[in-house]
Amino acid sequence: MSTEAANPLSGDWYLEQETFGYVQGAHVRQRLARAQTSFQAIELIDTDLFGRCLILDGALQTTEWDEFMYHEMLVHVPLFTHPNPRNILIIGGGDGGTLRRVLEHPATQPVQVEIDPAVIDQCRKYIPAISNGAFSDPRAKVVIGDGFEFIRNRPAAFDVILVDSTDPVGPAVPLFEEPFYRDVSQALTDDGLLAAQSNSPIYMASQLKAQLSNLRAVFPIVRTYIGLVPTYPGGVWSFTIASKRHDPTRLSLDDLSARVASAGLTTRYYTPQIHQAAFVLPPFIAELVGSD
Amino acid sequence: MSTEAANPLSGDWYLEQETFGYVQGAHVRQRLARAQTSFQAIELIDTDLFGRCLILDGALQTTEWDEFMYHEMLVHVPLFTHPNPRNILIIGGGDGGTLRRVLEHPATQPVQVEIDPAVIDQCRKYIPAISNGAFSDPRAKVVIGDGFEFIRNRPAAFDVILVDSTDPVGPAVPLFEEPFYRDVSQALTDDGLLAAQSNSPIYMASQLKAQLSNLRAVFPIVRTYIGLVPTYPGGVWSFTIASKRHDPTRLSLDDLSARVASAGLTTRYYTPQIHQAAFVLPPFIAELVGSD
Numbered sequence: 001m002s003t004e005a006a007n008p009l010s011g012d013w014y015l016e017q018e019t020f021g022y023v024q025g026a027h028v029r030q031r032l033a034r035a036q037t038s039f040q041a042i043e044l045i046d047t048d049l050f051g052r053c054l055i056l057d058g059a060l061q062t063t064e065w066d067e068f069m070y071h072e073m074l075v076h077v078p079l080f081t082h083p084n085p086r087n088i089l090i091i092g093g094g095d096g097g098t099l100r101r102v103l104e105h106p107a108t109q110p111v112q113v114e115i116d117p118a119v120i121d122q123c124r125k126y127i128p129a130i131s132n133g134a135f136s137d138p139r140a141k142v143v144i145g146d147g148f149e150f151i152r153n154r155p156a157a158f159d160v161i162l163v164d165s166t167d168p169v170g171p172a173v174p175l176f177e178e179p180f181y182r183d184v185s186q187a188l189t190d191d192g193l194l195a196a197q198s199n200s201p202i203y204m205a206s207q208l209k210a211q212l213s214n215l216r217a218v219f220p221i222v223r224t225y226i227g228l229v230p231t232y233p234g235g236v237w238s239f240t241i242a243s244k245r246h247d248p249t250r251l252s253l254d255d256l257s258a259r260v261a262s263a264g265l266t267t268r269y270y271t272p273q274i275h276q277a278a279f280v281l282p283p284f285i286a287e288l289v290g291s292d
Numbered sequence: 293m294s295t296e297a298a299n300p301l302s303g304d305w306y307l308e309q310e311t312f313g314y315v316q317g318a319h320v321r322q323r324l325a326r327a328q329t330s331f332q333a334i335e336l337i338d339t340d341l342f343g344r345c346l347i348l349d350g351a352l353q354t355t356e357w358d359e360f361m362y363h364e365m366l367v368h369v370p371l372f373t374h375p376n377p378r379n380i381l382i383i384g385g386g387d388g389g390t391l392r393r394v395l396e397h398p399a400t401q402p403v404q405v406e407i408d409p410a411v412i413d414q415c416r417k418y419i420p421a422i423s424n425g426a427f428s429d430p431r432a433k434v435v436i437g438d439g440f441e442f443i444r445n446r447p448a449a450f451d452v453i454l455v456d457s458t459d460p461v462g463p464a465v466p467l468f469e470e471p472f473y474r475d476v477s478q479a480l481t482d483d484g485l486l487a488a489q490s491n492s493p494i495y496m497a498s499q500l501k502a503q504l505s506n507l508r509a510v511f512p513i514v515r516t517y518i519g520l521v522p523t524y525p526g527g528v529w530s531f532t533i534a535s536k537r538h539d540p541t542r543l544s545l546d547d548l549s550a551r552v553a554s555a556g557l558t559t560r561y562y563t564p565q566i567h568q569a570a571f572v573l574p575p576f577i578a579e580l581v582g583s584d
Binding site: 020 | 318
């Protein structure tokens with residue numbers, strides 16, 4: 001058939017084309033900023049549908065519109081799994097959405113290590129709604145540096161470590177590998193746990209499998225869960241908790257509900273019921289996740 | 293900024309642009325067929341990522357790659373909610389994926405009413421993997437006609453009615469409205485139930501709300517659930533069961549597991565645990581769904 005469709009796109013579109021033959025995009029209202037740092041290309045755009053968006057090295061990282069889904073699931077699932085999370089380390093997460101949710105837990109003392117100060121600066125300037133003042137909170141400590149270096153020689157310093165990184169390409173690759181997870185384990189307390197974004201269970205199955213294999217080499221309890229993130233390719237994302245003692249799937253609804261009520265926070269995605277349901281994986285995902 | 297990105301797409305792409313400023317698409321390997329019937333435009337394409345795809349009036353309906361997610365959730369959730377589903381009516385579903393899953397339940401006697409015979413013909417010719425022989429099954433009865441007309445004057449004829457329609461635009465609009473649901477109720481047995489695709493909970497919130505309002509005007513039990521469908525905009529889809537007696541959320545895991553074991557079918561998405569988890573909605577979706 002000689003019926004190739006005419007390109008229907010007119011105007012300015014942000015298009016993200018994946019190598020495997022998939023594209024998605026949003027109509028751009030305004031291109032706000034573009035900067036090249038020694039680490040990456042940073043772009044900020046405003047779109048009709050997703051509001052303002054952060055793009056790093058051509059990959060959409062977060063949007064005003066659905067950041068709450070990703071950040072609530074990255075933060076609240078591990079922080080309600082740990083019975084008393086106080087000392088929290090965030091690696092990456094320069095947009096501030098993770099820090100903001102950690103601060104919603106009243107007893108936390110978060111430290112954030114971000115390698116590229118320009119990400120924080122640009123996000124505070126152009127997408128302040130995501131951090132929502134978190135960087136000015138007196139409880140928050142922000143360190144500019146390499147998270148991999150930072151955690152070395154800090155034994156048993158943290159109850160929870162959150163890895164809010166870009167995908168495993170370029171500078172973020174070491175954050176998905178076994179040497180880093182060994183250092184993370186040393187930096188965690190005896191009952192500490194790690195939570196990390198763990199790629200698309202739809203389009204990045206091989207990366208997810210490799211990451212889980214590396215985590216299982218270090219941690220006795222490794223549990224993958226999923227959450228909706230419509231602006232990411234496939235619309236669903238995976239997260240993984242790697243833990244020394246506490247199993248996020250062994251918490252009763254009553255216990256979870258008591259912890260959530262005690263924290264007194266407001267959510268739009270996370271609930272105790274969602275916590276439990278997020279670990280229920282359809283067989284086609286459970287197969288690639290495997291088990292301990 | 294004057295940094296409008298160059299269109300990165302080269303080659304032949306199937307692009308689906310939504311009015312709200314979102315686009316997604318797949319690289320086309322081959323355009324297989326195109327036909328215009330009195331009902332709609334039918335297109336079949338082969339893509340790198342999704343395999344073969346059915347497109348009706350410019351909207352992607354189903355793909356070889358992820359049809360199992362949509363069809364298993366549309367069929368198995370209601371059929372395992374009903375304790376003894378025998379007489380099943382399918383309205384729409386010309387690709388055959390729904391019929392195939394109904395036939396996997398050993399005791400069913402399905403009748404399918406499809407308005408456009410060309411959809412069945414084209415799908416049997418170009419995407420036979422979806423129906424997988426279902427149309428040749430001696431238990432299946434296929435009627436070419438209008439589902440809305442078909443169910444009138446068939447009182448108490450069906451245990452389960454499945455509406456596998458296109459979105460509520462054009463010819464499918466009546467299938468989302470109260471008069472149709474009144475007829476459905478009459479065509480159901482005393483403990484019968486309806487399951488229908490109920491639009492994107494992400495991008496079609498107003499259509500979902502309107503449909504639920506229409507269902508609640510007729511049925512005492514209306515329950516919405518969600519499932520992943522990566523090729524649909526937003527990556528997640530909603531389905532709704534409207535029921536006279538059986539509540540899909542009140543089934544214990546033991547009961548569900550016994551029913552699934554008794555049916556003896558193989559699934560890649562549905563499990564008894566997924567059945568329960570699919571009704572757990574994040575607050576931003578639960579809010580628009582509301583309650584009975």
